[in-house]
Amino acid sequence: MTKKILVTGGAGYIGSHTIRQLGEAGYDIVVYDNLSTGSGASVTYGELTIGSLEDKDLLLQTFSQHKFDAVLHFAAHISVQESIDKPLNYYTNNTFNTLNLLDCCQLFHVKKFIFSSTAAVYGQTQQEQITESSPTKPINPYGHSKLMSEQIIQDFARTSGLKYVILRYFNVAGADSTGKLGQSAKKAEHLIKVACDTALGRRASVNIFGTDLPTPDGTGIRDYIHVEDLAKAHVDALHYLEAGNDSQIFNCGYGQGYSVREVLNMVQKISGVDFPVIESQRRVGDPACVVANANKIRTMLGWKPKYNNLETIVSTALMWEKKLITLATLEKNIARQNFKLGALLLEHKIVSQTELTQALQEQSVTKQKLGEILVQKSIISPQMLEKFLLEQNWRKQGIWLQV
Ligand SMILES: O=c1ccn([C@@H]2O[C@H](COP(=O)(O)OP(=O)(O)O[C@H]3O[C@H](CO)[C@H](O)[C@H](O)[C@H]3O)[C@@H](O)[C@H]2O)c(=O)[nH]1
Known part of the structure; x- marks a missing residue:
C-alpha cells in the first residue's frame, strides 16, 4: 500500500528536494507550508496545504483528512542573525510549533517522525570533527530553538512509542542538477549564495x-x-524507521571542511568572474x-552521498542562481507588459489619452471590440490593428515583440 507522508515546509529549499525524491520513490505526499520562504512551484509531488503550524485547527483538519504513516518536519526559521534579533519568533515557530505538530501525531497515532535539526546545536567546538555525542551548547536562539525541539521530541518519544530520526544539518548548499529546484528564499545570506550572487553581478x-x-x-x-x-538522508531515515529501527540522531555532513577562501576561489573559478573580496571583522x-563526523549516518542508514565535492555544489548553486535571474527578468517584463490593446496603442503613441477614453466609453455602450471602434473612427488602420493584436498575443505568452 502507498504510504502517506506529511511534509511540513515541503515547499522550501530542503523540503522540496526531499519531496521530489519521496515522490519518485512512490510515496503519497501532503505538503503543509505557509509559503513564507518556499514556493508552491517547488512542490513537484503531492498536494499542498497552505497554512501555518500555529493554526492548530487547520493542522487537526489536515491530520483528520489523511492517515499519515510518517511526518517529516522541515518548517522552521533558519537564520542565525534573525534569531538573535527576533528570538521569540524562533521559539514560536521552531519550538512551539513543533509541539503543536507532536500533539497532532499523538492524537492521530502517527509513530514516525523525522526532524530537521542543525549543527548550530553544538555551538562553539574545539573538536576537529563533531560527533553526535559531542556536547550541545548552542550560542544563538536558532540553535537553542532547535535543541529544545530535539529535547521535546525525545521526551515525548519515551512515553508515546513515537520513533524519531533527528538530522543535524551542517552547511547545506547546491541545487538539483536538472535546474528545477534550489534555494529561493530572498533573504538567504549564506556564503555560497552570497558568492554566487556577487559573481552574477547582483x-x-x-x-x-x-x-x-x-x-x-x-x-x-x-x-x-x-x-x-541531504534530501536522500531523509529518504534513508524514513526507510530506517519503516524497518522498525530505534530512534536516532545523525549528523548530516561529509566530514570534509572547506575554508571561506577555498569556497570563494571555487566560485571565482567556476563562474570565471574575479569578483571583489573584502576582508572584514569576524561575525559575532x-x-x-x-565539520561533521558522518560515520554514524553512513553506517546505520547506509547513506551514500553522491555529490560530495565542492565543485559540484558550487556549479549547481551557480546554475540555479542564473536561472533565478532569468526568471526574475521575465517576471519583470511580464509585469511591465499590459496586455490590453488600448494600453499598447497608448504606449506606442498611436492613440491619445482622449481618443482612447472616448473609444472606451463607446465600447462600454455598444459592447463592440475596441479595435473595431478605432478602425471605424479611422484612428488606426486595419493593418495597424492586425499588427497590434499580434503584439498583444505575443505579450500574453511572455514573448516580447517590437512592432
Ligand atoms: O558573506 C559571508 C557569509 C559567510 N561567511 C563565512 O562563511 C562561513 C559559512 O557561513 P554561512 O553563513 O554560510 O553559514 P553558517 O556556518 O553561519 O551557518 C550555517 O550552519 C549552521 C550550523 O553550523 C546552521 O545550520 C545555519 O542554519 C547555517 O546557516 C562562516 O565562516 C562565515 O563567517 C563569510 O565570510 N561571508
Missing part, C-alpha cells in the same frame, strides 16, 4: 568574516553538504571550524 563584493581565525588560512571552515544528498558567534 552584489558588488563578498565579505570574508574574519581572516585571523585559528584555521590554516585564517578563515572559517565548514562542512558543505549538497542538498540532494561564528565558530572557526564546524
Whole structure:
C-alpha cells in the first residue's frame, strides 16, 4: 500500500528536494507550508496545504483528512542573525510549533517522525570533527530553538512509542542538477549564495568574516553538504524507521571542511568572474571550524552521498542562481507588459489619452471590440490593428515583440 507522508515546509529549499525524491520513490505526499520562504512551484509531488503550524485547527483538519504513516518536519526559521534579533519568533515557530505538530501525531497515532535539526546545536567546538555525542551548547536562539525541539521530541518519544530520526544539518548548499529546484528564499545570506550572487553581478563584493581565525588560512571552515544528498538522508531515515529501527540522531555532513577562501576561489573559478573580496571583522558567534563526523549516518542508514565535492555544489548553486535571474527578468517584463490593446496603442503613441477614453466609453455602450471602434473612427488602420493584436498575443505568452 502507498504510504502517506506529511511534509511540513515541503515547499522550501530542503523540503522540496526531499519531496521530489519521496515522490519518485512512490510515496503519497501532503505538503503543509505557509509559503513564507518556499514556493508552491517547488512542490513537484503531492498536494499542498497552505497554512501555518500555529493554526492548530487547520493542522487537526489536515491530520483528520489523511492517515499519515510518517511526518517529516522541515518548517522552521533558519537564520542565525534573525534569531538573535527576533528570538521569540524562533521559539514560536521552531519550538512551539513543533509541539503543536507532536500533539497532532499523538492524537492521530502517527509513530514516525523525522526532524530537521542543525549543527548550530553544538555551538562553539574545539573538536576537529563533531560527533553526535559531542556536547550541545548552542550560542544563538536558532540553535537553542532547535535543541529544545530535539529535547521535546525525545521526551515525548519515551512515553508515546513515537520513533524519531533527528538530522543535524551542517552547511547545506547546491541545487538539483536538472535546474528545477534550489534555494529561493530572498533573504538567504549564506556564503555560497552570497558568492554566487556577487559573481552574477547582483552584489558588488563578498565579505570574508574574519581572516585571523585559528584555521590554516585564517578563515572559517565548514562542512558543505549538497542538498540532494541531504534530501536522500531523509529518504534513508524514513526507510530506517519503516524497518522498525530505534530512534536516532545523525549528523548530516561529509566530514570534509572547506575554508571561506577555498569556497570563494571555487566560485571565482567556476563562474570565471574575479569578483571583489573584502576582508572584514569576524561575525559575532561564528565558530572557526564546524565539520561533521558522518560515520554514524553512513553506517546505520547506509547513506551514500553522491555529490560530495565542492565543485559540484558550487556549479549547481551557480546554475540555479542564473536561472533565478532569468526568471526574475521575465517576471519583470511580464509585469511591465499590459496586455490590453488600448494600453499598447497608448504606449506606442498611436492613440491619445482622449481618443482612447472616448473609444472606451463607446465600447462600454455598444459592447463592440475596441479595435473595431478605432478602425471605424479611422484612428488606426486595419493593418495597424492586425499588427497590434499580434503584439498583444505575443505579450500574453511572455514573448516580447517590437512592432
Ligand atoms: O558573506 C559571508 C557569509 C559567510 N561567511 C563565512 O562563511 C562561513 C559559512 O557561513 P554561512 O553563513 O554560510 O553559514 P553558517 O556556518 O553561519 O551557518 C550555517 O550552519 C549552521 C550550523 O553550523 C546552521 O545550520 C545555519 O542554519 C547555517 O546557516 C562562516 O565562516 C562565515 O563567517 C563569510 O565570510 N561571508
